[in-house]
Amino acid sequence: MVRKSRSTGRITLDDVAKAAGVSRITASRALHGGRAVGAELVARVQQAAAQLGYIPDPAARALASARSTQVPVLVPMLSNALFVDLLEAVHRMLYPAGFQPMIGVTHYDPAEEELLLRNFLAHRPAGLLVTGFDRTEAARQLIANSGVPCVYLMETTDAPGVHCVGFSQTAAGSVMTQHLLDRGYRHIAFVAAQLDPRTLQRAEGYRATLKAAGCYDARLELLSPERSSMALGGRLLEELVRTHPEVDAVFFNNDDLAHGGLLGAHRLGLAVPSRVAIAGFNDLAGSDQMVPALSTVHTPRVEIGEQGARMLLQLIGGQTPTPSSIELDYQLVVRAST
Amino acid sequence: MVRKSRSTGRITLDDVAKAAGVSRITASRALHGGRAVGAELVARVQQAAAQLGYIPDPAARALASARSTQVPVLVPMLSNALFVDLLEAVHRMLYPAGFQPMIGVTHYDPAEEELLLRNFLAHRPAGLLVTGFDRTEAARQLIANSGVPCVYLMETTDAPGVHCVGFSQTAAGSVMTQHLLDRGYRHIAFVAAQLDPRTLQRAEGYRATLKAAGCYDARLELLSPERSSMALGGRLLEELVRTHPEVDAVFFNNDDLAHGGLLGAHRLGLAVPSRVAIAGFNDLAGSDQMVPALSTVHTPRVEIGEQGARMLLQLIGGQTPTPSSIELDYQLVVRAST
DNA sequence: GTTGGTTATGATAGCGCTATCCAATCATCG
DNA sequence: CGATGATTGGATAGCGCTATCATAACCAAC
Incomplete structure (x- = not known):
């Protein structure tokens, strides 16, 4: 079928097919392997395509095949x-x-x-x-x-x-909480922001573990709907220490919060971990660089x-x-x- | 023009046009405003489209118009x-x-x-x-x-x-360098990683400014091809202080390097800024939270x-x-x- | 040979949309 | 009042590709 063109000068499959001396559909199959094509033809088509600098039009492919890449x-x-x-x-x-x-x-x-x-x-x-x-x-x-x-x-x-x-977000939340318990902390706070489902699952793990240990105190659970940030971490740590001075460990739900918390502790002159322990979550870049280096949970993203x-x-x-x-x-x- | 369909049951512009009692092309124009269409027809078409839940096929649009969105x-x-x-x-x-x-x-x-x-x-x-x-x-x-x-x-x-x-990356590099000079620092190092053109332009600004002040020392310019990271910042600060103890200020080319440098200084027990001043670039989130808070250049990204x-x-x-x-x-x- | 089952190639017919031209209507003007 | 141009709607013809079916070619089996 011959077609008149209102075309852009773009190199089309027709050009490749012509150059290789095959039909358009054969060229298509040679390049994208929809169905068996003779090895010699495949080579000829591929060479022609390479030589002409052919680039398939994804829109046309998507339209014709009802699937894009x-x-x-x-x-x-x-x-x-x-x-x-x-x-x-x-x-x-x-x-x-x-x-x-x-x-x-x-x-x-x-x-x-x-x-x-x-x-x-x-x-x-x-x-x-x-x-x-x-x-x-x-x-x-x-x-x-x-x-x-x-x-x-x-x-x-x-x-x-x-x-x-x-x-398992829940289990990961538990593990860190258990670690803090194992270290002897008894007033373990939980600080989270951006309360997405995974955050809440980790909170669940924290809560269950502390309850099992008989150490759960709802007032030490700070769930903020704000966006997670270092600044927020610092602010929440400060709030926590002021309102609940008995807190001896803070489990931040995200490393960026924890970084902020750690630095907030510095600003307040609170020794970490002796006055207050700080834990994070995710093991983001830099957590190993903090002073002191941040305990956290490495997640397999x-x-x-x-x-x-x-x-x-x-x-x-x-x-x-x-x-x-x-x-x-x-x-x-x-x-x-x- | 009537067309037989091998179609997917998808709602097409034809369906919308039929429902609105206009031609397909008029429906297209009513929805995408290529050309003037009577106000009443526009309303009818839009209503029909909304009612049918019509979603235009971007591939078809791209193919027909030679432009995607x-x-x-x-x-x-x-x-x-x-x-x-x-x-x-x-x-x-x-x-x-x-x-x-x-x-x-x-x-x-x-x-x-x-x-x-x-x-x-x-x-x-x-x-x-x-x-x-x-x-x-x-x-x-x-x-x-x-x-x-x-x-x-x-x-x-x-x-x-x-x-x-x-x-102007160059000017921004200059400004921070000048600031450090103004503060009285005379052994100002420059630390950069990921040597993209913008980094090199900032290095250029640093160099020119120090040369103008007669303080330039090529050995204090650390350009690392590695990826920028906090860890690298810490490592390079350490190296710098070890090999060139006279250094009294470090201009890190990126805030993440600077964060690492700042924390590295902490680890080494170097007071900031009295023993060594630390400056960053970009004013990323958290720079204001560092202890001490990081001087930097806020960029208008x-x-x-x-x-x-x-x-x-x-x-x-x-x-x-x-x-x-x-x-x-x-x-x-x-x-x-x- | 003829049948039947596999391949390998091609012709045709769209995918869903818009560009382009054409026709019809209407206002504007000498 | 017919000529002119502006405006609005539609018919036609693709955009560049692949699905689908037909055709040809080939081989094994009766």
């Missing part, structure tokens, strides 16, 4: 280094496999996530990576109805048919990104990954601050 | 909070205007940037935001030949026809993002922004560490 990755926030590490890992896995990760930032807002999802799904993505399970019912429906393979990151569930990679991406690639390839839910290990990292 | 934003690194702030600002401006910012991370690697550019340009983006001017010749050509409006961020140039928003995005929107709209080069102000922030 895009993979939206929805994370709550880029200012949390946790998610930057996660995104790097995801990118490292997906990009070489021919997929285009598209970063979407939800700002911890389910409504915003729903909007992003709606927009991204219009692009007919190859797959989908999202953070956690906390979303609007509409968003859930969008994912389900789209038929796009989806892997959930950071948290896990046993629900059948749900593919996820994460770790890189592995989550890698394994989540790998699982998604399997789903895209039509395989059924087993297990469908992967729970990874975290690591208690004991340093000088406790 | 995507706007690649290429930044060197997400682990530098600077660029996260920049991206947030860009997103805030572009998204409500109907454009889809696509984050691309170059890892400070021109070859990787070129690859990203090649891939992104295949999507026929509406516009392009890139960091600085340091790229491969091929990348330059790609941008120029694509005809896609492009705004350069972080640095500025007077070259005609180049649209850019940034600040949020404004760069906003104004860069605004400029790009003008270019996309066919306007010619004046001026084509915007140089923004930075702020010397003097705190206790100097």
